[in-house]
Amino acid sequence: MDYRAVVIGGGPGGYVAAIRLGQLKQKTLLVERDRVGGVCLQRGCIPSKALIQAAKTYHTILHQAPQYGIHAADVTVRWAETIRWKRQVVDRLTRGIHQLLKGNGVEYVQGEATLVGPHQVRIRTADGIREVTTETVVLATGSEPVGLPGFEFDGERIISSTEALELETVPERLVVIGGGYIGLELGTAYAMVGSQVTVVEIMDQLLPGTSPDLVKVVERRLRRLNVQTLTSARAKDIERAGETWSLVVEHDGQTKKLPFDKLLVTVGRKPLGHHLGLDALGVQRDEKGYIRVDERRRTTVPHIFAIGDVAGAPLLAHKASHEGEIVAEVIAGRPVAVDYKAVPAVIFTDPEIATVGLTEAQAQAQGVSYRVGRFPFAALGRAQILQETDGFVKVIAEAGTGLVLGVEIVGPEASTLIAEAALAVEMGAHVEDIALTVHAHPTLPEALMEAAKAVFGQAIHILQ
Secondary structure (H helix, E strand, O other), rough: OOOEEEEEEOOOOHHHHHHHHHOHHHHHEEEOOOOOOOOHHOOHHHHHHHHHHHHHHHHHHHHHHHHHOOOOOOOOOHHHHHHHHHHHHHHHHHHHHHHHHHHHHEEEEEEEEEEOOOOEEEEEEEEEEEEEEEEEEOOOEEEEEOOOOOOOOOOOOOOOHHHOOOOOOOOEEEEEOOOOHHHHHHHHHHHHOOOOOEEEEOOOOOOOOOOOOHHHHHHHHHHHOOOOOOOOOOEEEEEEEEEEEEEEEOOOOOOEEEOEEEEEEEOOOOEEEOOOOOHHHOOOEEEOOEEEEOOOOOOOOOEEEEEEHHHHOOOOHHHHHHHHHHHHHOOOOOOOOOOOOOEEEEEEEOOEEEEOOHHHHHHHHHHOOOEEEEHHHHHHHHHHHHHOOOEEEEEEOOOOEEEEEEEEEEOOHHHHHHHHHHHHHHHOHHHHHHHHOOOOOOOOOOOHHHHHHHOOOOOOOOOO
């Protein structure tokens, strides 16, 4: 065989798998049809958070800096410059991945791969077609935005998140179909830099599946940003009158027209990989098109593995990376398997939302006897200093033992704070373990410590 492993797809699952395989001295070829880093680095996680950070900085200068006695005149957004800076960030990280691949002995080819036999991979590149043999295959082809019938992407007026991350001017009126995490993250960013944003969500709350008490905090901030949100609303049609485009929606029994300059459709994602020739090899998919895998990420063909979005929910970059490392070690002969006890999820709204382990609703559904400790950021010195007092930390613990079952956070730096909570859930910590750990003052992580103490009524800085 030419290779011990061929990894198809160079996103956060694929390139991590390739690097770990290289570290384990497994001869590896990585094939990516676009640029390494995949959707996450090129058109998702990194560029979106870069734009969110830029928008947040502008908003802070306008609305929070004056409270510090800092006044800036003629503050403007030059969005095309912001986009160029975002591209520079992406390019630097892309070059870093190439260096890591090379340094770990991984061969990289840009091209489109197809499985033409159980151990044969055909790669179509700009220079022609190449065929290689491999003992194992790792499928890491990711996912792509789902279109909405009647609202097909045209890349100009009707756009996906991909185009939303490349707009060089801020749209005056942005309508978003889909009030999930992608729609709210990008909608919030554009609202902060001046767009009039309207979000249309078919379900009865924004961020479906997220605990309502967390969502309410985000909704309050959206109202302060003058973002209009329509829940239990259905997009029906697009009307055009001259140069004016409008989205027609049904809401509260009425038909409404929402004029827009850009219509952002963010109603979900679907797996990529139907071009790979998997059916002929017997690789099975579920009813949604995701590849079926076991706890070691093996497909129904034992020497073919699948990781990341193509292997199903949760569609998270860090979940894909973890699976990439696990698969590499399985291929190298190590006795490992995935463990999803503690996979944090983060939504980069304003304020941020982060969760890990069981939510309160899940604990109720499972019939678990539990207690809840809650601590508001408004009672925290560091949050007052940052002028970021919206939100809270909530710890869900087993009633009798204090075992930490889950943590939910909405507030400043929730994406960072959730790491300590994830460690607590993963290691089987009890609330006393968090409560008795001395946390530096004044810091945001004190909120987790206080919430842990609050489980048994022992929080210091709130009345219970």
